[in-house]
Amino acid sequence: MSKENIKTNQEYKYGFETKIDSFKAPKGLSEDTIKFISKIKKEPKWLLEWRLKAFSRLNKLKEPNWQKPKYPKINYQDLYYYSSPKSMKDKPKSLDEVDPKLLETYKKLGIPLNEQKKLSGVAVDAVFDSVSVATTFKDELTKKGIIFCSISEAIQKHPDLVKKYLGSVIPLTDHYFATLNSAVFTDGSFVYIPPNVRCPMELSTYFRINASETGQFERTLIIADKGSYVSYLEGCTAPMRDENQLHAANVELVALDDAEIKYSTVQNWYPGDENGVGGIYNFVTKRGACRGKNSKISWTQVETGSAITWKYPSCILQGDNSVGEFYSIAITNNHQKADTGTKMIHLGKNTKSKIISKGISAGKADNTYRGLVDIGKKAQNSRNYTQCDSLLMGNKCGAHTIPYIKNKNSTSTVEHEATTSKINEEQLFYCNQRGLDQEEAVSLIVNGFCKEVLQQLPMEFAVEAQKLVGISLEGSVG
Amino acid sequence: MLQIKNLKASINKKNILKGLDISINPGELHAIMGPNGSGKSTLANVLSGKSGYEISGEIKYKGKDLSELKVDERAQNGIFLAFQYPTEIPGVNTNNFLRTSLNKVRKARGEKALDALSFLKLMKEKASELGIEEKMLSRQLNVGFSGGEKKKNEILQMKILNPNLVVLDETDSGLDIDALKIIADGVNSFRDKANSFLVITHYQRLLDYIKPDFVHVLSDGKIIKSGSIELAKELEKTGYKNII
Numbered sequence: 001m002s003k004e005n006i007k008t009n010q011e012y013k014y015g016f017e018t019k020i021d022s023f024k025a026p027k028g029l030s031e032d033t034i035k036f037i038s039k040i041k042k043e044p045k046w047l048l049e050w051r052l053k054a055f056s057r058l059n060k061l062k063e064p065n066w067q068k069p070k071y072p073k074i075n076y077q078d079l080y081y082y083s084s085p086k087s088m089k090d091k092p093k094s095l096d097e098v099d100p101k102l103l104e105t106y107k108k109l110g111i112p113l114n115e116q117k118k119l120s121g122v123a124v125d126a127v128f129d130s131v132s133v134a135t136t137f138k139d140e141l142t143k144k145g146i147i148f149c150s151i152s153e154a155i156q157k158h159p160d161l162v163k164k165y166l167g168s169v170i171p172l173t174d175h176y177f178a179t180l181n182s183a184v185f186t187d188g189s190f191v192y193i194p195p196n197v198r199c200p201m202e203l204s205t206y207f208r209i210n211a212s213e214t215g216q217f218e219r220t221l222i223i224a225d226k227g228s229y230v231s232y233l234e235g236c237t238a239p240m241r242d243e244n245q246l247h248a249a250n251v252e253l254v255a256l257d258d259a260e261i262k263y264s265t266v267q268n269w270y271p272g273d274e275n276g277v278g279g280i281y282n283f284v285t286k287r288g289a290c291r292g293k294n295s296k297i298s299w300t301q302v303e304t305g306s307a308i309t310w311k312y313p314s315c316i317l318q319g320d321n322s323v324g325e326f327y328s329i330a331i332t333n334n335h336q337k338a339d340t341g342t343k344m345i346h347l348g349k350n351t352k353s354k355i356i357s358k359g360i361s362a363g364k365a366d367n368t369y370r371g372l373v374d375i376g377k378k379a380q381n382s383r384n385y386t387q388c389d390s391l392l393m394g395n396k397c398g399a400h401t402i403p404y405i406k407n408k409n410s411t412s413t414v415e416h417e418a419t420t421s422k423i424n425e426e427q428l429f430y431c432n433q434r435g436l437d438q439e440e441a442v443s444l445i446v447n448g449f450c451k452e453v454l455q456q457l458p459m460e461f462a463v464e465a466q467k468l469v470g471i472s473l474e475g476s477v478g
Numbered sequence: 479m480l481q482i483k484n485l486k487a488s489i490n491k492k493n494i495l496k497g498l499d500i501s502i503n504p505g506e507l508h509a510i511m512g513p514n515g516s517g518k519s520t521l522a523n524v525l526s527g528k529s530g531y532e533i534s535g536e537i538k539y540k541g542k543d544l545s546e547l548k549v550d551e552r553a554q555n556g557i558f559l560a561f562q563y564p565t566e567i568p569g570v571n572t573n574n575f576l577r578t579s580l581n582k583v584r585k586a587r588g589e590k591a592l593d594a595l596s597f598l599k600l601m602k603e604k605a606s607e608l609g610i611e612e613k614m615l616s617r618q619l620n621v622g623f624s625g626g627e628k629k630k631n632e633i634l635q636m637k638i639l640n641p642n643l644v645v646l647d648e649t650d651s652g653l654d655i656d657a658l659k660i661i662a663d664g665v666n667s668f669r670d671k672a673n674s675f676l677v678i679t680h681y682q683r684l685l686d687y688i689k690p691d692f693v694h695v696l697s698d699g700k701i702i703k704s705g706s707i708e709l710a711k712e713l714e715k716t717g718y719k720n721i722i
Contacts (some may be wrong), residue, residue: 424565426565427565427566427567429528429549429565430561430564430565430567431567432527432548432549432550432553433526433549433550433553433558433559433561434553434575434579434582434635434639435550435553435554435579435582435583435586435639436550436578436579436582437548437550438550440578440582444567444570444575444578445567445570447569447570448567448568448569448570448618448619449568449569450569451568451569451570452569
């Protein structure tokens with residue numbers, strides 16, 4: 001697909017492409033590609049072996065196809081697995097050495113990286129295609145013993161932590177896309193919060209796919225040591241193209257005793273055009289382990305982009321009294337499709353989980369909530385509450401709720417509530433009669449519908465997310 | 479303010495309004511009474527521009543043809559409908575909704591948007607005039623409101639948005655006498671030389687508290703009789719049957 005095919009006349013305001021020379025691995029998925037990636041990142045031997053093990057496992061795995069949204073076969077040999085701006089090859093030591101074009105890109109995306117203008121109270125790791133461009137507020141965080149850097153840097157500087165936790169939540173052998181990621185992952189963020197430290201600011205990663213015919217395989221690993229707390233947010237955008245691009249990330253979270261991780265996502269990958277051409281395939285594996293007692297992991301996701309979103313951020317509640325939460329808004333418009341939800345695996349005693357899912361479907365889109373609540377034999381006195389609400393706009397879209405519930409002991413309770421409704425003409429009329437136009441009315445009503453989830457987002461991002469909810473549905477009514 | 483000539487309206491091929499004429503001058507309050515199914519609520523909907531109706535005839539508002547204006551544009555131009563059944567909008571804070579609404583209307587009038595603080599001050603002042611507790615305003619819009627609270631909220635919005643033409647659609651329905659008095663006081667305090675009212679009601683009771691300049695009887699989509707407050711009193715005694 002040539003670069004000229006990028007469309008510029010649509011409302012997806014992040015659809016621009018940065019013209020920049022990139023340095024790529026040869027096309028195709030092979031041991032050579034993996035060795036190439038590992039070599040360029042100067043990785044230790046154990047990691048290369050780990051990657052190769054994943055690759056040999058991958059060759060035995062089949063791509064799953066039980067999901068609701070189907071897609072044409074992906075030609076894995078026709079993709080680039082590594083793409084880096086040429087200027088990043090020499091590893092700039094400071095922001096002054098970073099290519100101004102890259103800084104300009106993030107500025108345009110609303111993520112200024114230079115010291116004077118950086119977002120207050122939010123430390124950002126910026127990932128461009130396959131590499132991390134810069135991480136802000138590093139010094140302040142280091143003073144508290146917090147490690148926040150790209151995973152590539154962590155592999156060099158903190159190999160023991162990486163070795164101990166990488167793949168400990170999502171094993172090498174997990175499933176096709178997770179295993180693919182383990183073989184070819186390029187960059188992503190690494191966070192370690194030492195015992196009893198409350199991270200003083202939001203940590204955030206901004207993922208940007210720029211190069212065409214390139215898959216993005218990022219890997220994020222967050223470890224909250226005993227008694228610590230961290231709130232982490234990721235954002236994502238990509239240029240508008242006619243081709244579908246694959247994004248297959250792995251995110252692993254580990255919370256030790258009394259630790260809490262709050263992980264928020266505002267996903268706004270290019271969704272494709274109104275005819276369903278182009279857009280990102282967002283096939284992501286996100287899993288958190290509440291390994292210690294009284295630990296807590298909370299996922300919040302606002303999924304508005306991508307041609308297909310297929311992901312189940314999950315919690316493994318190993319520690320006694322641990323808590324897992326999942327708050328989700330999935331908006332699909334035009335031809336977008338989503339099959340998303342969560343898995344709550346209760347293993348420890350007195351573990352609690354809560355699932356609040358809001359699915360909004362417009363145009364010809366299809367939106368599925370799929371979730372598993374699995375309460376093990378030893379997870380006595382455990383509780384789950386699930387609430388799934390679907391909102392339909394128009395007559396051509398679909399909403400589906402597929403809950404799987406397994407309760408293997410008699411002292412635990414599981415509650416599931418689900419509603420499906422159509423956007424209400426009377427509500428729209430009421431808002432119109434008070435002077436709001438159709439799009440403002442839709443945005444207001446849908447934001448109201450999503451409120452329980454939106455209020456889980458860190459304040460700095462809640463306003464942006466509200467706007468995004470409105471923008472994603474523009475033109476969907478009347 | 480408002481001139482309606484030979485207004486016909488149908489929905490799903492069912493004729494509801496069948497040639498209605500009415501003219502309202504600035505400062506006047508007209509009451510429209512009529513039995514169930516006579517077309518009262520349709521008139522309110524058509525005036526505010528609700529979609530779904532086939533319409534013919536002429537509606538002029540402030541000298542301009544209304545037919546080209548959408549619901550929100552009519553609202554921004556000063557037409558306010560107090561709903562018979564105000565709808566619930568879950569998750570939307572009442573205060574925020576009203577501020578969004580007011581700032582849309584102000585923008586249309588060429589006025590500056592009110593900041594949160596000035597809005598709150600205005601809101602508190604108007605709310606206390608209607609005996610509305612501030613707590614109610616931080617709740618979700620109309621969600622779990624009692625019948626009285628919903629109607630008070632409509633009148634509060636009227637006072638804040640400061641419209642020129644107010645249509646009250648059976649605002650008295652479902653109200654106890656105390657709430658009715660408060661609503662009537664709210665309406666009366668808003669009456670002045672510039673504002674006009676079209677008060678749609680089934681019962682004469684409301685007109686004991688809100689004195690109309692004119693009373694019209696609507697039956698089968700037409701106004702069949704017009705007069706003063708005495709007409710309403712007569713109706714209350716004899717019922718609609720004797721007139722129709």
